[in-house]
Amino acid sequence: MRRSDAHATGVRCADxxxxxxxxxxxxxxxxxxxxxxxxxxxxxxxxxxxxxxxGERVRxxxxxxxxxxxxxxxxxxxxxxxxxxxxxGEAIAxxxxxxxxxTHSVHALTTAALCVLDGKQVVALLENSPTFAADLLRTxxxxxxxxxxxxxxxxxxxxxxxxxxFLVETFERLRRRGMADETRCAFPLRRADIAxxxxxxxxxxxxxxxxxxAHGLADVSGGSxxxxxxxxxxxxxxxxxxxxxxxxxx
Amino acid sequence: MRRSDAHATGVRCADxxxxxxxxxxxxxxxxxxxxxxxxxxxxxxxxxxxxxxxGERVRxxxxxxxxxxxxxxxxxxxxxxxxxxxxxGEAIAxxxxxxxxxTHSVHALTTAALCVLDGKQVVALLENSPTFAADLLRTxxxxxxxxxxxxxxxxxxxxxxxxxxFLVETFERLRRRGMADETRCAFPLRRADIAxxxxxxxxxxxxxxxxxxAHGLADVSGGSxxxxxxxxxxxxxxxxxxxxxxxxxx
DNA sequence: CGTAATCTTGACCAACGTCAATGTTCGTGG
DNA sequence: CCACGAACATTGACGTTGGTCAAGATTACG
Numbered sequence: 089m090r091r092s093d094a095h096a097t098g099v100r101c102a103d104x105x106x107x108x109x110x111x112x113x114x115x116x117x118x119x120x121x122x123x124x125x126x127x128x129x130x131x132x133x134x135x136x137x138x139x140x141x142x143g144e145r146v147r148x149x150x151x152x153x154x155x156x157x158x159x160x161x162x163x164x165x166x167x168x169x170x171x172x173x174x175x176x177g178e179a180i181a182x183x184x185x186x187x188x189x190x191t192h193s194v195h196a197l198t199t200a201a202l203c204v205l206d207g208k209q210v211v212a213l214l215e216n217s218p219t220f221a222a223d224l225l226r227t228x229x230x231x232x233x234x235x236x237x238x239x240x241x242x243x244x245x246x247x248x249x250x251x252x253x254f255l256v257e258t259f260e261r262l263r264r265r266g267m268a269d270e271t272r273c274a275f276p277l278r279r280a281d282i283a284x285x286x287x288x289x290x291x292x293x294x295x296x297x298x299x300x301x302a303h304g305l306a307d308v309s310g311g312s313x314x315x316x317x318x319x320x321x322x323x324x325x326x327x328x329x330x331x332x333x334x335x336x337x338x
Numbered sequence: 339m340r341r342s343d344a345h346a347t348g349v350r351c352a353d354x355x356x357x358x359x360x361x362x363x364x365x366x367x368x369x370x371x372x373x374x375x376x377x378x379x380x381x382x383x384x385x386x387x388x389x390x391x392x393g394e395r396v397r398x399x400x401x402x403x404x405x406x407x408x409x410x411x412x413x414x415x416x417x418x419x420x421x422x423x424x425x426x427g428e429a430i431a432x433x434x435x436x437x438x439x440x441t442h443s444v445h446a447l448t449t450a451a452l453c454v455l456d457g458k459q460v461v462a463l464l465e466n467s468p469t470f471a472a473d474l475l476r477t478x479x480x481x482x483x484x485x486x487x488x489x490x491x492x493x494x495x496x497x498x499x500x501x502x503x504f505l506v507e508t509f510e511r512l513r514r515r516g517m518a519d520e521t522r523c524a525f526p527l528r529r530a531d532i533a534x535x536x537x538x539x540x541x542x543x544x545x546x547x548x549x550x551x552a553h554g555l556a557d558v559s560g561g562s563x564x565x566x567x568x569x570x571x572x573x574x575x576x577x578x579x580x581x582x583x584x585x586x587x588x
Numbered sequence: 589c590g591t592a593a594t595c596t597t598g599a600c601c602a603a604c605g606t607c608a609a610t611g612t613t614c615g616t617g618g
Numbered sequence: 619c620c621a622c623g624a625a626c627a628t629t630g631a632c633g634t635t636g637g638t639c640a641a642g643a644t645t646a647c648g
Contacts, residue, residue, distance in 0.1 A: 161490045163576055169490040183479045186472075187583060191483050214472045221471035222436075222464045228478045229433040233441050235485045240411045240419040242492040243537030247636065279595065287493030289637050294596065326413055333437060497604070529627065539605050544628065 098130040099153070101203075106153060106177055106337070111264050113223055113334040119213070123338060126209035131202045135276075139202065140181045140194040147207045150180040151338045155200030156276055159192050160284065170285035172235070173197070173277075175261055177337050185210055198276045205338055223336040230333055237328075242287050245325065250286040251296040253325040255306050259315055260322075260329050275313035282308075348380040349403070351453075356403060356427055356587070361514050363473055363584040369463070373588055376459035381452045385526075389452065390431045390444040397457045400430040401588045405450030406526055409442050410534065420535040422485070423447075423527075425511055427587050435460055448526045455588055473586040480583055487578075492537050495575065500536040501546040503575040505556050509565055510572075510579050525563035532558075 101107070101124040107115065115123070128148065133139065139150065139157060157174040171192055174180060184190035185207035214221045234257075241253045258275075262268040277285070283293035300306045305321045307314045315321055322329070351357070351374040357365065365373070378398070383389065389400065389407060407424040421442055424430060434440035435457035464471045484507075491503045508525075512518040527535070533543035550556040555571045557564045565571050572579070 159486075161486065163490070163494055165494075167494045169493045171486045171489055183483065186476050187479055187483070188581065191578075191580070192486055211472070214475065215468045218465045218468040218471055221468055221475060222461070225464065225471060225475045225478060226436050228475060228482070229437055232478070232482060232485065233433065233437070235482065235489065236409075236411065236421045236442055239421055239485065239489055239492060240413070242489060243419045243534075244413055244415075244417045278593095284493075290595090291597085291638075292636050295636085298596090328441075330441070331438065528625095540627095541606075541629085542604055545604090548628085 100124065101127060104153075109177070109265060111332070111335055112177055112337045119217060119220055122209070122213045122217075123205075126206045126213070126338075127203050128206055129204040131204050133196050133200050133202065135196055135198050135200075137196045137200075138193060139196060139200070140184070140190055140192075142191060142193045143189055144184070145189045146181055146184050149182045149185045149205050149207055149210060149338075151203040151205065152176050152178050152180055153201040153203050156197040157194050157200055158197055158277075158281065158285075159194050161192055168284045169287065170281060172238070173258055173261075173285070176265060176267075177335065179338055182210070182338075197281070203338075210338065220336065223334075226333060227336040230330060230335065233330055241325075247286075247288050247292055247296040248299045249325045250288065251282060251293060252300055252305060252321055253327050254282065254286050255300075255308070255313060256315060256318055256321045256325065256327045259313060259318060260327075264332065271316055271318070272312060272314045274311060275308055276311055350374065351377060354403075359427070359515060361582070361585055362427055362587045369467060369470055372459070372463045372467075373455075376456045376463070376588075377453050378456055379454040381454050383446050383450050383452065385446055385448050385450075387446045387450075388443060389446060389450070390434070390440055390442075392441060392443045393439055394434070395439045396431055396434050399432045399435045399455050399457055399460060399588075401453040401455065402426050402428050402430055403451040403453050406447040407444050407450055408447055408527075408531065408535075409444050411442055418534045419537065420531060422488070423508055423511075423535070426515060426517075427585065429588055432460070432588075447531070453588075460588065470586065473584075476583060477586040480580060480585065483580055491575075497536075497538050497542055497546040498549045499575045500538065501532060501543060502550055502555060502571055503577050504532065504536050505550075505558070505563060506565060506568055506571045506575065506577045509563060509568060510577075514582065521566055521568070522562060522564045524561060525558055526561055 101120055106112070130153070140146070142162070152174050154176055157180065159171040159174060161169045161171060163169075174194065180194050180202070181190060214224065241250055245253060259268055259273055262273045267273060279293055279297075280290050282297070283290040286293065288296065297308055304316060305324060351370055356362070380403070390396070392412070402424050404426055407430065409421040409424060411419045411421060424444065430444050430452070431440060464474065491500055495503060509518055509523055512523045517523060529543055530540050532547070533540040536543065538546065547558055554566060555574060
């Protein structure tokens, strides 16, 4: 499950099924060629691997092709905050290509497949294809809206609501990628990960999960998440799905 | 202090001193002309005015020219979360021009002067000037980094640290705009605003302010903020200033 | 089969929210 | 200049939420 698998799982951009999903912006032939040219490697890493470490200056970025990852901050105190879960089709380390040394870490939550992209060529595409740059800006503005909502959840919801919010939001993101059925999806996060995502201690995150289960709202067990009535849970925690826009993908 | 003052305070983009600050990206003559053309009005609003209301679909966006504003979410419960303080030179409602109906509100914290920009022309500039789109994307990625740090503060710091973080972060942003001296700056937020920014109740935000004052770290009174030793406070709360990049301004 | 990691729970304590009362500031009209 | 009221600031008392510690149960894996 290391780099030696690269060829086994390699996919040419032109054949990539991920980018054909409705969620993603269609590519012009020219853009597709540019992206195919900048793709240096198809890399598979094991669960737990650090994909990006905070402070590293890098000349490459990634598209998560398959699997789950988490962006996080670590404090000197040892505490950790998970900033966001990264799902297939999303960019990793794009910020460090455009702004220099990254401020967050990214680690694989499951076995993860990554498209490795040459930073210089990414910048070149941006500066040569204005519609692409504009679409990437749209995607980034949409990310900001999600981040705003997460900030509100951390600042203003109680423990049970925070966990519930995190679960439906993730469920909804998976649904849009065709990675969830009506009430169920994979959910590889451990209890400690959930706690670090919603700003609770591990013990209290447990209590919140127990309460959600007791209320028949959500159940996390055996690596999968079941939400009997997603609309009800969403209403309960004040989650409002964003209107679907076609996200830029690299 | 209403629209009638527009002419009194009107500034032509070519003469604008704000955009000449080091913090902001210099403009090519072509871009400057494009921005001057899209500027429809120079609008002055009183403190407390709603500049943008959540859910409104708009065809214009703004650059905050002078004064302070706050972006916020309101929950059905009546609770409010301030997402960010908006300072001179920053865009307002750019997201709703590019993505449709906004998801947050923006209100003026002080008397505020706004450059009103035509949305269509903003989009046109983006799609015609790739370097500008790329720079705006950089600025947006920098905003994301700040948002990540705020999320971490909400999730992982205690009340006193949260308030301290919010104060130094804002102080540092003002300093970069030349709006603060070594230890002091204007600070027009009320106690309730501070509480809503850091996810505390008003009463507890008070206690945190009292503790910060008792520890000699920060003092908010009479509409101004004094931080005896900003570096010390920053270290105390884990605030790390982002490297300065030249921000795109419209 | 054994060891380490993770999950789960109870008991207890600290942080934070709520309620309610008092003080302070500031603008307005007399 | 003063009287008044409204909005805001400040504080104490008390209840609730969430953190910490510690132990036992379960799972994953060599």
